[in-house]
Amino acid sequence: MIVEDDETIGGALQRLLVAAGYSVEHFVTGRDALNAANRRTPDLVILDVGLPDQDGFAVCRHLRSTFADLPVVMLTARDSDIDIVVGLDAGASDYVTKPFSAPVLLARLRAHLRGSTTDPDQPFECGALRIDPAARRVTLDETELDLRAKEFDLLLILARDAGRVVTRDRILAEVWDLHWESSTKTLDMHVSALRRKLGDDTDSRQWITTLRGVGYRFEAQ
Secondary structure, three states, X not given: OEEOOOHHHXXXXXXXXXXXXXXXXXXXXXXXXXXXXXXXXXXXXXXXXXXXXXXXXXXXXXHHHHOOOOOEEEEEOOOOHHHHHHXXXXXXXXXXXXXXXXXXXXXXXXXXXXXXXOOOOOOEEEOOEEEXXXXXXXXXXXXXXXXXXXXXXXXXXXXXXXXXXEEHHHHHHHHHOOOOOOOOHHHHHHHHHHHHHHOOOOOOOOOEEEEOOOEEEEOOO
16 A cells, blocks of 8 residues: 555556556545555555645554554655654654665565565575675675676566566566666666676576566576
8 A cells, every 4th residue: 555645656656566566556645545444454555754634653653553563664755863763653664765766665565565674785695696785796606796787786676586587567667767668678688788797508507587578587596
């Protein structure tokens, strides 16, 4: 559930989440969101603070009192320390400020949906590959790879969901831009470059599998 009164931001968020495979409902007022939640409990709520009928902190407190385990992620331009403290004290599971990074936001949502407190910046490994999101460093067989910015972002989204298909639409939404509608040749070129740097070889190990017309699957070695 998205609770955001700015139609442009709310619509962009909805397109991003739908491309990532989520079913999404978008509400512009706290009242409508609470009524909908009472009818059918959402799996997660993305909540703005500046709503037209009541502030998001009040909505968050109501959600927390009614649904004790419901993940509530506050997404707002209000970035002062006091606002963050008030939001978390109101029961928010997370507090993300605008402007935000689409890949990081989606990683946080996945963490909350699987009931984990995993830090999306925490280094992780896929076989001989080690990825450090915070430092934006990748090592393969203990040798650091020289990746361009978008190559790193592409690798990160694929590796986080190793063994699962990541659709082309989701990659374009997360790695490039919420409204990115250019030719997918750019994506194909980045996949090819990333494969070369990973040393993909069909005769030995292959990191990235293409599913034509669907997307890509990262193969943990």
